[in-house]
Structures are given as structure tokens and as C-alpha cells.
Amino acid sequence: MEHHSIESKSISGGCYCGRVQYRVQLPVKWCAHCHCTQCRHTQGAPVVTWFGVDKNGFEYVSGEQDIAWFDSSEKAKRGHCIHCGTPLFFLGEKWADEVHITRESTQDDILQKPQVHVFYDRHVHYLSFEDELDKYGGPDGFSPLADTNK
Ligand SMILES: [Zn+2]
Numbered sequence: 001m002e003h004h005s006i007e008s009k010s011i012s013g014g015c016y017c018g019r020v021q022y023r024v025q026l027p028v029k030w031c032a033h034c035h036c037t038q039c040r041h042t043q044g045a046p047v048v049t050w051f052g053v054d055k056n057g058f059e060y061v062s063g064e065q066d067i068a069w070f071d072s073s074e075k076a077k078r079g080h081c082i083h084c085g086t087p088l089f090f091l092g093e094k095w096a097d098e099v100h101i102t103r104e105s106t107q108d109d110i111l112q113k114p115q116v117h118v119f120y121d122r123h124v125h126y127l128s129f130e131d132e133l134d135k136y137g138g139p140d141g142f143s144p145l146a147d148t149n150k
């Protein structure tokens with residue numbers, strides 16, 4: 001009997017200068033485009049795509065000491081490389097069992113396309129996002145929006 005063990009597959013990624021490198025076990029839990037103000041401002045980007053993995057499937061390959069963490073809110077912190085500035089990680093109380101990782105920090109196929117837009121009602125208006133994905137927003141960022149063209 002053949003075993004197709006997706007659990008045994010891992011992907012790796014890291015920062016632009018290469019000092020911080022990580023490895024995660026697939027499958028990832030989810031992948032989403034985030035339009036929240038914090039993501040946009042701290043990463044200097046109109047939208048930031050993230051994927052989430054189980055903490056148990058995450059490990060540093062190198063450079064854990066080269067990460068600067070800052071509290072982006074009372075309940076979450078973000079980590080970037082202190083040398084090249086690449087935003088890499090998000091840890092939040094709400095997702096205590098997960099590590100959230102910027103999609104662009106890996107060139108590997110994470111076997112999960114983006115599934116949804118969150119905080120969509122805060123999206124920038126100088127770029128259009130015309131896709132079929134569900135768009136969420138509201139105070140918590142994750143509630144269905146009545147009018148997705150907002
Ligand atoms: Zn770096």
C-alpha cells in the first residue's frame with residue numbers, strides 16, 4: 001500500500017538577507033490576504049498575504065537571534081529581521097497555537113492558495129482586488145461583508 005504522506009513534506013523560507021531562516025511542516029492551516037492598517041503600514045504594502053501554521057510544525061533553521069519583535073497591539077507581536085527589515089512573523093493571543101508567516105518570505109509552494117480577504121473594508125483604493133475570494137471585514141476583520149464592493 002502506498003503512503004502519500006503530506007505531513008512529511010516541509011517548506012522553508014526566511015528574510016531577504018538570509019540570516020533568518022525557518023522551516024515548516026505542511027500542510028499549512030490557511031492562507032489569506034490581510035488589508036488591516038497595521039499590516040499595510042508596518043510592511044509598506046497595500047495588502048499583505050499571510051499563511052498560518054501549527055506552532056508544533058514550525059522551527060528556526062537560523063537567525064532566531066536576528067529577529068526584532070515589537071508589540072503591534074496589546075495582544076499581538078510582529079517579528080522582522082534586524083538586518084534587512086523583512087517582515088516575517090505574527091504571533092497573536094487569538095491564535096495561540098499558530099505562527100503566522102508572510103507569504104512572500106518563502107519561494108516554496110505552500111500547497112495552499114489564498115482563500116479569503118480579511119479586513120477588506122479597510123482596503124486601499126489605489127489598487128483593485130478583483131477576484132472570486134470571499135471578503136471579510138467589520139470591527140474584528142473577519143465578519144462577512146454585506147457589500148463586498150465597499
Ligand atoms: Zn534579513
Ligand SMILES: [Zn+2]
Pocket residue numbers: 034035036037038039040119
Ligand atoms: Zn493584518
